[in-house]
Amino acid sequence: MTSWNETKRIDDYLLGKLPVNEALLFDVQLLIDEELEANVKSQQRSYEIIRQFGRAQLRNELEAVQQKLFTDPKYTSFKQKIVQLFKKP
């Protein structure tokens, strides 16, 4: 089995895509195979890291849009509307 096949299998297992009998087999393997267990754990953390990365990129996109709205002359009236709201009386 090439290594990416194992990665795929862990992926399917963690995302609940394995058929029941294969998932059971996987559970058994996890009990006896320490390396597999370690791989499953780090793969799980990898998903979390991917999510963090995705979130950071999305935040960049939003920040860029915000910048545009508050600097591009095209959106001056929008900007003024918002600035007005936060003006101290």
Add this chain to the structure above:
Amino acid sequence: MEDVCSSNVAKDRESHFLDLYQIAFPVIAKYVSRMGGSFEEAKDVFQDAMIVYYEKNKIIPLLNDSAYLVGISKNLWLKRYRDNYQHTISLDKVQTDIMSEEDLMPVSKRLMRFLEVAGEKCMKLLKAFYYDQIPLTEIAGQFGFSGTRSATVQKYKCLEKVRETVKEKALEYDDFME
């Protein structure tokens, strides 16, 4: 900022976000200002609300959903700032019913940066697949793969690369702690 997708797709996303901002942001800004909050606060909760929406629905909020978006924003603002600014909670820590279930384990910024540098292409491919949940055929096109098969193989190779980095880092950390 770098474009994740082909310029076309990124442009679409941008113009959609621009529309959404113009419809929904004034509403939440008005609310926050009436409650005595600042522009920065309005901006933060609005962006976080968009992220919450995006992570739940895997699409950029629809214009029709701007009321829903305003609702999330208000909710976030109240949670964070109501008690005289006593506790500032970042989005990563906010437990809301609208957020996806899996809890985030704290991932250090250093680790993030390390991965961003070590395998940016891979991270972007994985992001497109797992975070944006873009269909595989589209991913194959955007990233210039010959087909879904090679995109799939590459995805797993990338995932493995990240996983091994996580493992190495975990080992280093253990060594360091001993």
